[in-house]
Amino acid sequence: MNKPLYRNLHFALASSSLSRQIKLSCFHTLAEQLQDCKDSVSLSSAHTTVLKLGLSNDTVTTNHLMNGYVRLQRIDDAHQLFDEMPQPNVVSWTSLMAGHINAGQPKKALWLFGSMVVGLVLPNAFTFATVVKACSILADLRTGKKVHAQVEVFGFGYDLVVCSSLIDMYGKSNDVGEAHRVFDLIPQRNIVSWTSMITAYAQNGRGQDALELFREFNYLTLDRPNHFMLASVINACASLGRLVTGKITHGAVIRNGYDSNDVVATAIVDMYAKCGCLDYSTKVFQKIHNPSVIPYTSMIVGAAKYGLGKLSLELFEEMTERGISPNDVTFIGVLHACSHSGLVDQGLEHLNSMHHKHGIVPDTKHYTCVVDMLGRTGRLDEAYNIAKSIQVKPDEGALLWGTLLSTSRLHGRVDIAFEASKWLIESNQQVAAAYVILSNTYALAGRWENVHSMRSEMKRNGVAKEPGCSWVEIKDCTYVFYAGDVSSCPRGSEVVSLLKELEVRMKERGYVGGSTGLVFVDVEEETKVEMVGLHSERLALGFGLISIPKGVTIRVMKNLRMCRDCHEAFKVISDIVERDFVVRDVNRFHHFKDGSCTCRDFW
DNA sequence: GTAGGGTTAG
Numbered sequence: 001m002n003k004p005l006y007r008n009l010h011f012a013l014a015s016s017s018l019s020r021q022i023k024l025s026c027f028h029t030l031a032e033q034l035q036d037c038k039d040s041v042s043l044s045s046a047h048t049t050v051l052k053l054g055l056s057n058d059t060v061t062t063n064h065l066m067n068g069y070v071r072l073q074r075i076d077d078a079h080q081l082f083d084e085m086p087q088p089n090v091v092s093w094t095s096l097m098a099g100h101i102n103a104g105q106p107k108k109a110l111w112l113f114g115s116m117v118v119g120l121v122l123p124n125a126f127t128f129a130t131v132v133k134a135c136s137i138l139a140d141l142r143t144g145k146k147v148h149a150q151v152e153v154f155g156f157g158y159d160l161v162v163c164s165s166l167i168d169m170y171g172k173s174n175d176v177g178e179a180h181r182v183f184d185l186i187p188q189r190n191i192v193s194w195t196s197m198i199t200a201y202a203q204n205g206r207g208q209d210a211l212e213l214f215r216e217f218n219y220l221t222l223d224r225p226n227h228f229m230l231a232s233v234i235n236a237c238a239s240l241g242r243l244v245t246g247k248i249t250h251g252a253v254i255r256n257g258y259d260s261n262d263v264v265a266t267a268i269v270d271m272y273a274k275c276g277c278l279d280y281s282t283k284v285f286q287k288i289h290n291p292s293v294i295p296y297t298s299m300i301v302g303a304a305k306y307g308l309g310k311l312s313l314e315l316f317e318e319m320t321e322r323g324i325s326p327n328d329v330t331f332i333g334v335l336h337a338c339s340h341s342g343l344v345d346q347g348l349e350h351l352n353s354m355h356h357k358h359g360i361v362p363d364t365k366h367y368t369c370v371v372d373m374l375g376r377t378g379r380l381d382e383a384y385n386i387a388k389s390i391q392v393k394p395d396e397g398a399l400l401w402g403t404l405l406s407t408s409r410l411h412g413r414v415d416i417a418f419e420a421s422k423w424l425i426e427s428n429q430q431v432a433a434a435y436v437i438l439s440n441t442y443a444l445a446g447r448w449e450n451v452h453s454m455r456s457e458m459k460r461n462g463v464a465k466e467p468g469c470s471w472v473e474i475k476d477c478t479y480v481f482y483a484g485d486v487s488s489c490p491r492g493s494e495v496v497s498l499l500k501e502l503e504v505r506m507k508e509r510g511y512v513g514g515s516t517g518l519v520f521v522d523v524e525e526e527t528k529v530e531m532v533g534l535h536s537e538r539l540a541l542g543f544g545l546i547s548i549p550k551g552v553t554i555r556v557m558k559n560l561r562m563c564r565d566c567h568e569a570f571k572v573i574s575d576i577v578e579r580d581f582v583v584r585d586v587n588r589f590h591h592f593k594d595g596s597c598t599c600r601d602f603w
Numbered sequence: 604g605t606a607g608g609g610t611t612a613g
Binding site for chain 2: 035059060061062064067089090091092093096098125126127129130131159162164165166167168190191192193194195196199226227228229230231232234262264266267268269270292293295296298299301328329332333336365
């Protein structure tokens with residue numbers, strides 16, 4: 001119920017000195033009422049009161065009212081109120097900008113900022129934090145830099161909130177260097193500025209830097225990480241495939257009471273899937289009470305990458321039956337699942353259902369999945385026709401045509417490999433890889449003249465292919481392998497010779513597959529060896545990863561699944577790796593298990 | 604006075 005706001009108001013206004021006091025008190029109560037509005041009915045009632053009292057021209061009162069509409073997501077009403085204001089102040093402008101951002105209209109916020117600057121109202125730190133956020137959402141680096149320049153001109157370069165939003169903006173716009181420059185200049189950092197920087201690293205493929213910064217945070221501050229920070233750190237672990245660090249961070253999440261936070265739980269689901277532990281992902285996922293589309297998608301993608309297409313599709317069914325609408329990312333997972341499990345017809349059905357059943361227009365990423373799916377089963381002509389039918393920008397098409405190129409090579413289709421390479425080279429995308437793969441395709445077809453001419457063309461044009469790399473994590477140590485460079489890993493040659501032996505055994509057991517990858521069916525469940533599809537693009541020319549229980553991860557052939565014999569071979573490999581592994585501090589694991597570790601030393 | 608920053612799936 002509304003408070004009896006303006007009882008005896010006319011009387012109060014009639015008497016002079018008393019009137020000011022009561023008027024102030026009434027404003028105060030009205031402000032409280034406006035801030036308390038939780039629904040449209042109470043807001044409309046408060047709005048009527050404002051009109052009745054003749055306060056519609058009062059800037060502060062209208063600002064309160066406007067924020068009420070913003071909170072209720074009624075941005076059009078908020079904007080109309082703003083338009084009717086005789087003298088909007090900096091708060092009015094900033095509130096409206098924030099309202100448009102909340103309503104998913106960041107461009108409108110930037111437009112308002114432009115209009116505000118033209119007028120006589122000067123922006124303050126609140127305004128800049130809001131405008132920078134709009135740039136961040138749009139990943140608009142150009143405008144973001146201009147706004148940053150104005151931040152300096154207006155003297156807000158040391159405002160903590162503005163700085164944090166600038167770090168975030170640079171991070172989201174993929175300029176980590178600039179993000180770090182801003183971070184370095186902050187005199188007194190807080191948990192938000194630390195998180196912004198950690199996130200900027202984590203989201204830009206600099207997971208190791210993210211973990212190191214987190215370690216610095218733990219050393220330098222007395223603050224405990226909160227759910228924002230932990231979600232980012234887990235994201236960094238996921239991108240690096242760092243299972244042990246991920247588990248330790250999971251421990252930190254539990255100890256700090258954030259395991260019931262859905263965003264953190266989703267990050268953990270994703271982390272375990274990317275580290276090859278889908279069982280753990282499932283356990284964490286099942287604890288989420290009402291999973292939204294994001295945790296569902298995370299599981300769908302995780303299962304798909306794991307080669308468990310059926311599980312992936314079952315999760316999709318379950319999700320839609322529960323009335324949760326899939327989005328474009330969900331369909332990337334679904335198509336990926338079909339692609340990696342040979343479910344071509346189901347995949348095509350899902351592609352067709354996207355638009356008419358779910359209102360999602362397939363984009364280049366979806367078509368890339370479909371090209372991959374058709375290509376894997378040898379339906380190269382269909383894949384090529386799809387690729388040709390899509391009009392794409394060079395950067396968007398790189399993955400599409402790169403996928404077609406890889407898959408053409410796998411099936412020895414020189415004609416399509418040539419067309420795909422041509423597209424990539426002409427669009428100046430993945431040029432070195434295109435040359436190498438085309439050259440390898442020629443080699444596979446025995447067309448050595450073409451191979452030699454490709455190599456000389458590469459030399460003439462100064463094209464050099466960076467060697468691909470993969471890495472393994474053995475407990476808390478990471479070993480990096482470069483393609484064609486056995487010497488970079490201690491005892492790497494032994495690992496390679498064992499892998500060769502493994503391949504021989506697999507051939508004896510009747511593996512199916514081409515020269516780059518082996519596909520072995522009939523997984524023996526009791527081996528409990530898990531396949532990881534992680535970094536598959538990076539590893540197109542090299543090896544994939546397989547994770548073996550006890551936290552030992554070993555590099556093996558791409559797309560490999562295990563039979564009993566192979567598992568025996570792996571045990572030999574794992575013994576070698578185990579011997580190389582130096583246990584720095586066994587207590588760390590004990591600490592993790594009993595949940596009492598401080599985690600300060602881990603990152 | 605009223606308005607501002609960081610987290611999850613590809």
